[in-house]
Amino acid sequence: MKKYAKITALMLAMLLVAGCAQKNKESSEQTAQTETITNVEVSKPEIRTMKDEYKYNGTLKPKDTVNVVGTLSANVEHAYYEVGEYVAKDAKLFDMDTEDVQLSINSAKASLDTVNANIRSAQTGVDLANGSSMESQLSSAKNNITNCQTSLENAKTAAQTAQKGVDNAEIQIKQAEIGVKNAQTAIDNAQIALNNAQIALNNAQQTYSDNRQLYEVGGISMEALNNSEDALEQMQNSYNTALNAYNSAQAGYDSANASYQSAVNAKETASNSLTTAQRAVQSAQTALEKANDDYDRLKNTTASENSRRASDSLNTAQASKSSVLAAIDQAQSKLDDASVSSPISGVVLEKNVTVGGFYSAGQTAYKIADTSSMDIEVNISENISSILGLGSKVDITIPSISDEKFEGAVSELSPEANSDGTYKVKVRVPNPDGKLISGKFANISFAKEESANALSVPRNSVIHKDDEYYVFIIDGDKAVKKNVQIGIDNGDYIEIKKGISVKDDVVTTGQTYLKDGDKVNIVADDEENSSNTEVSTEVVTEENSKKGDSK
Template sequence: MKKVILGALCLICTSTLLISCNNNSDIANVTITKVKMSNSISDNTYTANVESGDKISIIPSAAGKIQTINVDVGQSVKKGDTLFTIDNTELTYKVNQAQANYDAANIAYDKTAGGSAKQAQNDAATALEKAKNELKDAQNQYQNNTAIASAQTAYNDAKANYDRTNTLYQAAAATKVDLDTAKSKLDTASAALDIAKATAETRLNNAKTSFAAASQNASITSSVLNPDNIAAAKAQVDSAKAALDIANHQLENATVTAPIDGKISAKNISVGELAPTQTPSLVLENEAALNVLIKVTETNINSIAVGMAAKISVPSTGISYDGAITTISPSADQKTGMFDVKINITNPDDKIKIGMVTNISLVDSKSDNSLLVPNESVINEDGSSYIYVINGDKLTKRAVTLGQAKNQYIEVKDGVSADDQVVVEGSSNMKDNGKFNIVKSN
C-alpha cells in the first residue's frame, strides 16, 4: 500500500513539473521602451562657438604713419565713425599738385579752344620755364637736403654704436640688453632715414611730374590750332581730372571709417607706426548678425536643408535662441569627412556674446512631434512591418506604417500611440497575445 501511495505522489510531482516547464516556455523575456515624441531630425546635439555673421578686416588703402586711433578692443562703433587716421601731409601735397595740374590743363584747353594760340604758347612757355626752375630747385634741395643729412648722421652714429656694442658683447663686456637697445636705436634711425629719403624723393618726383605736364602743355600750345589739338587738350583736362580724383580719394582714405555697425574685436596698430597694407589694422564684428558653425556627418547631412530650424542654447546663461540653417557646404572636409553647416541666430539679445559655447539641436519644423521607436523594435515579415506592444499582461503584434529614419530611431506614422510601450529586444518565443517577462526597461 505504501509503495502505491509513493508511486502516485511521484507521478503527481512529475506532472506538475512538466506543466510548470511548459508554462515558463510560453513566457517571452523582453526589453521594452516607451514611444518617443520628437520633431528633432536627430538625437545629436552639436557644440559650437558663437561667431559674427559679418566679420570685417580693416586694411587701409592709404600708406603712411598712424596719426590717431579713436577705438579700442571691445568698443562699439556705428557705420561711418572714424576708427583711425593716417598722416596726410604728403597726400594733401599730392592733391594740391593734382589740382594745379588740372587748373593748368583747363587753362590750356580754354586757350586752344578760344583761338588765342599765341597767348597760350607764351603762357605755356612761361609755365614750362617756371616748372623747369622748380625742378632744378627740387633737385638741388634733394642733393643738399638737411633732413636726409641729419637722418644719415643719426643712422651712422647708431650704426657705429651698434657695431661697438656688438664687439663688446662678443667679448662679454656688454650685456644682451645693451646690444638689444643699440639694435633698436639702429632700426629706428634706419626707418627715419628711409622716411626722410622717401619724402625728398616724393617732392622731387612731384616737381618732375609738374615739369613733364608743363612740357606737354607747351608742346600742345605750340602746335597749329585745329580740331585735333582741341581734342587733345580736352583729353589732357580729363586726364588731369582723373588724377585729381585719385589724389582726393587717397586723401579721403587717410581717414579710416567703420563700414558697418559693430564691435572692435582685434587691434593691431599703434600711433606712430606705419599702417600695414597686407594685414588687418582692426577687426570689426557685427554683433547683430550672429552665427554658429556645426560639423555634420555624411550620415545626417541629407536629413537637413537650408531654412531648417534650430534651437541654440547657451549653457553659461541658460538662455535658448531660435536659429535657421543658412548654408550647407557642398563637399565634406577632406581631413574630417564632415560637412560645414552655418546656422543664423534669428533672435539674439545683449546676453549672447561672440565666442560663447552653445549647444545646437536641429528641428524639422515641417513635422509635428513625430512618434519614434528604436530601429531594433521593428520586425519585417513578408514585406510588412510589425511592432510588439505591451497590452496589459499580454503582447500585441501590431502592423505599422513607417516614415523617415532618424539615426537610431524610425518614425511610425500609424500603428502606435504616444503612450505605448514597445518591445526593443525579445526572445524568440514572442507571439501575438503571448505572455511576457520584462527583463529591462529603457
C-alpha cells in the same frame, strides 16, 4: 520502596514536560513578526514634448566679419572706435594725415603754374608773331624770360623737398625689412604652439564624444561627462588662445610687411613727387630756354618763322597742362581715401591702427563683426543630414554662459560630403541682446524624433530587467508593479506609451527596494530618507498565534 521511587521519578518527569510545553506556548504567543514598510517619494506623470536628439558641439562665430582696409599709406591722425564698441554702417573709423598727399597736390599745382606760364608765354609768342611792333615784341619776350626764371627757381625748390622725401622713405624701408624678419620668427613660434593646441583639442573632442556615448548607455556618471566637457572647453580655450596668438603674430607680420610695403609705396610716392618736380624743373628750364630762343628769334628770324614756332610751343604747353591736371586728379583721389568708414554695422573685434602710427595701404585696420546673429558650424553624419533642411529648428546650449536653451535654425546645409563622409551644417542663432560671445563652446541638439503631448516620467523611475520595463505606482499603502511600454528617452525623462495614466502616483525614489505588493510610506522630497528607507513594526499575526498554540 523501589516501587514508590519509580512512581516519584515518573511524576517528576511528567511535571517537567508539562512546564516546558507551557513555557513554549507563552513564548509563541508573544513572538512578534517584523513587517517591512519602505519609504518612497512619488510624482505624477507629466505631459511634455519629448525629443530623441543627436548632439554635436562647436564654437560661436559672428554672422559676418569684415576686414576694413585703406588704400592710402600715411600716418593715422584720428581713430574713433575701440575694440568691443558698436559701430554703425558708414561711420568713420579713422582719418589719416594728408600732409604728404597735400604736398603732392601742391607740387602738381606748382607744375600747373609753370605749364600755365608756358602756355601764356607760347600764346604771347603767337600773338607777337602775328602782329605788334618789333620793339613791343622784344619787351614782352624779356618779361617772359624773367617769369620763366622765377618758375625755374620755384621748381628747383620743390625738387629739393621731394628728394628729402625719397631719402626718408629709403630709411623707412631698411627699418621695415628688419621688422619683417622679426615678425616671421614670431609666426613660426606661434604656428608650433597652434599645432600643439590643435592636437590637444582633437584629443579632448574625441574623449568627450566617447564619454557622451558611454553616459548614454550608463557607462559613466554625469560628473565624469561634465569633467570631460570641462576639459574640452579648456582645450578649446587653449586652442583659441593659441589661435589668437598665431593671428596676432600673423597680424604683426602683416603689419610689418605692410609697413615695409608702405615704406616702398612712400618711396614710390616720394619718387613720383620727385619725378614730377624734376619734370617741372625741366619744364621750367625748357620754358626759360624757349623764352630765350623766342627773344633771339624775334631779333634774328622772319615773322613767318616766328609764327610757326610760336604755334608749336603753344601746342606743347597745352599738352603738358593736360598731363599735370591728370596728376592732380589722382592726388585728389588719394586725399578722399584718407578717411575710412565701416562697410557694415557691428562690433569692433580688432583695431590695428594707432594715432600717430603709420598705416600701410592694404593692411587690416579694423575687423568688424555683425553679432546680431551668431553662427555655429558642425560636421554631421549622413543619416542626420537626410532629416534636416534649411530653416530646421535646433536647440543650443552654451554651458559657460548658462543652462538656458537658445533656439537656432539651419542656415546652410552642404549637399556635398566631406572627405570623411560628413556634411557641413551652419546653424544661425539670433543674438539681439549680445549675450552670445564669439569663441564660446556650444552644444547643438538635432531632433531625430519628436513626440508632442507625451506622457513622461523621470528616467530613474523606470526599471529595466529581464527584457521588460516597469514602474511602481501607489495603490493605497502598497506598491503595485506596472509593466510599461516606453518611447523616447532624452536622458532625463522617458516617454510612457502604455501601462500607466497621468493620474497615477509613480515611485521616483526607493523603487529599487520594492517588489509587487510591498507596503510603503510616502515622504516628501525634503525628508531624510536616504539612509532609512525601511520601517520595522511589530505585528502579532494569527499564523504565529496558531503556531504557538500547536507547540
